[in-house]
Amino acid sequence: MGYQLSKKEIYREVIKCGKDPVYFINNYARISHPQKGLIPFKTYDFQSELLKDFNNYRFNIILKARQLGISTVTAGYIVWLMLFHRDKNVLVIATKFGTASNLVKKVKHILKNVPEFLQITSITIDNRSSFELSNGSQIKASSTSGDAGRSEALSLLVIDEAAHVEGLKELWTGLYPTLSTGGRCIALSTPNGVGNWFHKTYTESEQGINDFYPTNLPWSVHPERDTEWFEKETRNMSRRQIAQELECNFNTSGDTVIHPDDIKRIFGNVKEPKHRTGFDRNFWIWEEYSSDCTYLVVADVARGDGKDFSVFHVIKLETMEVIAEYQGKPTPDIYGNMLCSVGKEYGNALLVVENNSVGFAVIEKLRELEYPNLYYSIKSTHQYVSQLEAEGISNSVPGFTTTQKTRPLIVAKLEEFIRNKLITLYSARIANEFKTFIWNNGRPEAMRSYNDDLIMSLAIGCWVRDTALETSKREVEYQKAFLDSMIMSNTRISTAIPGMRGYNKSYDIDTSSKNKQALEEHKEFLWVYKG
CATH class of the missing domain: 3.30.420.240 (Nucleotidyltransferase; domain 5)
Incomplete structure (x- = not known):
């Protein structure tokens, strides 16, 4: 039989967890591992820093590599927000409705597996893509249609794979007013070229033009990944895939006409x-x-x-x-x-x-x-x-x-x-x-x-x-060469023979010398005629 906490200890733990999402997740959150099953969620340093950023900054934008557990960290943060705060309204949108629903499913799974003494609220309405707690907090997944999130006051908007969401610029125009009452936003994605909403918002956040706080998480931030791992993973990947999935490179990840x-x-x-x-x-x-x-x-x-x-x-x-x-x-x-x-x-x-x-x-x-x-x-x-x-x-x-x-x-x-x-x-x-x-x-x-x-x-x-x-x-x-090849000769020839009227000896051609010259040239180039 395990150690039982006293009421005073439970009170202290609830207060401590409610104040610090990093403490709550590292001590009481459990997640599903594909091989090991249900395991405690122990965050890496970069994941803990990200949780602090979620809490410290109203707008967060994360440029990330694949398989860093950022979606799971986000799900853990949502659990903390809904569990320890009343009347929080969370909306999740992604490239596909199914992807957004999967994040909601992660949130529900983590919530159901927290220790019993921390379950200070319960699920009252439970659907595949949404659920509501008894403390008034709720979460739902939404498609990327033009009316997503409209007419709602959101506490947290999560945009998963934001760089790959079609028409997000127009969608953001409708979603931003829903955060006007103090709502927060977490936009996370691998890069997908330049020019889209995610690229523009991220680069402007780096320049301090907007209110988003930027975080860059390439593959190398994971403590268990080294050069050997990178070489093995990228062996069968194209340059564009490497830039998009692992290197967080906007320019190389896009399908631009010019290389x-x-x-x-x-x-x-x-x-x-x-x-x-x-x-x-x-x-x-x-x-x-x-x-x-x-x-x-x-x-x-x-x-x-x-x-x-x-x-x-x-x-x-x-x-x-x-x-x-x-x-x-x-x-x-x-x-x-x-x-x-x-x-x-x-x-x-x-x-x-x-x-x-x-x-x-x-x-x-x-x-x-x-x-x-x-x-x-x-x-x-x-x-x-x-x-x-x-x-x-x-x-x-x-x-x-x-x-x-x-x-x-x-x-x-x-x-x-x-x-x-x-x-x-x-x-x-x-x-x-x-x-x-x-x-x-x-x-x-x-x-x-x-x-x-x-x-x-x-x-x-x-x-x-x-x-x-x-x-x-x-x-x-061509025309110049044709004209250059044309020549003009002023040689005069007379067919008159001695004794005829009009005969002029100066017009006679020295045939003997001409024939001799032709024979010599024939002998010199005889090898050309022989096959």
Whole structure:
């Protein structure tokens, strides 16, 4: 028979447990182990520190590796909160309703297995995904639908695998007011690329911009894991899986179109522009015009709905450096004037404008301003023709057409240029766009609520540079070689023989010497004719 606590000792233990979640969990919480069954929950140092953070900070965000027991620690904290406090309302949301329900199940299991003398409250309503205690505290799991948690006043909101919850930014807009009465939030997740709510909130918390307290828990915080364990675990994992599951690396964990190593290299080249000019100060210039260089200006025109930007790049073709860049929201007529001015400033550079619906208005403005070097192509084939040739071709169109057929081709060309280090970028704006430019169901595009205007404009520039301009250059070289191969001879020949009228001896050909020379050349190169 075990030792029985006196009423005074029980009172002291209840008070002690109610004040300190770390003490309660380490002494009285029991959890299920897959091999050992029901065992005492003894927290590691990093888990104990996390429990203290839950208690000390209203908003906690945890970037974690897999299998560190963080969900179980969170479940233990919820048990402590509900058991020793009245009228606590806890909501758990996750990527799937089943995942949220599993966390509620963990909470219930820990609660049912605390010692009898600590069961100062009992379960009055018990469902699969929710339960309520006699002290008024309750917990429930919820799906990630738009009305999750609305019309409730929450004491604690737990968002499990927050980086993987679709549309969490919009969901948080509805959930945040439910915490306005002093409620707390615990958001925990492995990384899932950049640009999502979890990434944005975590990085801003590190900078002190929001109220969340950040905690980073990579695989190495576990005292029982070493390099040998890491090598064994990662033997059959891809680089992306390792970054996501173990290393807590945002950049490498995402499914970005451009490889994370290339994005890192791009950020390494970022530098402040020499000049920030234009009517809105958004025209960034790194290098001025040089008469020794050739330039290409590539423009993408905003749809006009306020969500995207009109952008252009100035590319120095000799070195493939983007030496100027613009991103803003001008009206089509102002944008047309701006493009005309920039094109002329850079030596009447070839000007490529994407001819979407609004793009045609900009192109018409450029034609009205008589810009001398607009990009034209043959409809459907996208073959480049000069502005002069285009006037005589009925199916030529001004500008570049981005379609379902050409979009993947130009993006692939951009990726090729970046992977092979054929292009140099200095802009922080486009570098940040690459971080949120991902594969979505096989389609390369920006994450929700982000833009890819600078990327698509640059992709068009890479395509034009490598196909249209190179093909045109080759055709010029072929024509030059053809003309160079043509010769003119002024040799005169006369068929008159001695005695005929008009005979002139100076026109006679010395056939004997010519034949002799031909025989010598024949002998010299006889080995060529022999098979």
